[in-house]
Amino acid sequence: MRLCFLVEEHYRDDGMPLDVVGRLRSWGHSVDVLLPGSSLIAMPELIRAGTHDAWVLKTVSGGPGLSMLESAAAVGLPTINDARSIRPVRDKAVAATVARSRGIPVPPTYFAATPALLARVPDEHYPLVVKPCDGSSGRSVHLVSSPGQLADTGALLRGEGYLLAQPYIPNSGADLKVYSITGELHATVRRSPLHPGRPVLEREVPLTTELARLTAKVGEVFGLDLFGVDIVEGPEGPMVVDINDFPSFRQVPDAVDRVARAVLRLAGSAGDRAPMDPERTLVG
Structure with missing residues (x-):
């Protein structure tokens, strides 16, 4: 099989997914690795039918790789995971x-466009867990014990984009x-x-x-x-x-082999999946 892995900069030296790439190559498969954050990409030439059996994305939230994966899916190319499933999570x-x-x-969840709006969360929900809507790898997750600590946390979260607040679960x-x-x-x-x-x-x-x-x-x-x-x-x-x-x-025991075999299974069965409809919303 020929596969394309979209690996964003945050993961360019990580074993997951690069060890999976190495294992697939050792099994005789052709695997291209594309770094969407540092590559100038000729989209129509790269993303076209017949270039790869499947596209795989290892992304950070808000990174450029998801746009590429959705572009591949929009022209009928198989993706792992299904491109329609990634943006909602x-x-x-x-x-x-x-x-x-x-x-x-899931815990009760409050959305705040700015840190200042978190002050309106009812006091009975404290302690609070506050995190960015597009966070990953535990980045910028804060435990706020009382409303009095909210100002300090808000200062730490400036520049993190939209925020979520949920009651802390002991x-x-x-x-x-x-x-x-x-x-x-x-x-x-x-x-x-x-x-x-x-x-x-x-x-x-x-x-x-x-x-x-x-x-x-x-x-x-x-x-x-x-x-x-x-x-x-x-x-x-x-x-x-x-x-x-x-x-x-x-x-996970033998994670690299397990994930590599799963990628091959999914790529082999991807033709059974309904193609992505560009006019369909991603959730629904």
Whole structure:
């Protein structure tokens, strides 16, 4: 097969996905790697039928790679994940709204166009978790204990774009991250970005039936094949606090081989997927 990986600058030295690229090449497949943030791209010449069996994106939120992936999908080229599925999870406000509307448990969520608007969040929701709508990799996630701390946090968040605020869910300092590789699920424990100083043994852990069903529902609702779900188990049960397309798959045994094989399976079956309609909204 011939594949094209769109790898944004943030991930240009990361094992995921570059180790996957190396594994696919070692198996005899042709893999092109394109850095959309540092390449001048002749779009009609590059993105046309027959150039690649599938396109794969490892992106940061708001990066240029998603536009390229959507361009490929718009002219009928197979993409992994489905290009229609990525933008809704990359905008955390959209992801929270879609998830709640489909019965996926997420914390109450407030959207603020500027840090100053966060002052209107009712006091009973404190402590608050505040983060950018387009954040990734735990970037700029802040725990605000009281309204009095909001001004300092707002100063740190200037320039981060639109913001989300959610009530903090008490936890031990560890998050549960469940990864899905085309339906094969792996649960891992990860250090919470809200408690970076707490010692956490990051490892794979057994997956309960409840969390397996919850993760499978996330994949079904958003139409994702390779994804991760951040889950916090609070007093009212598990809550989904983040969804990531093509995550790190950290602590997953043989992750590189598993993801490489999944890419090949998805590329091989991509012809069965309905082509992207440029006039169709990405959510709905």
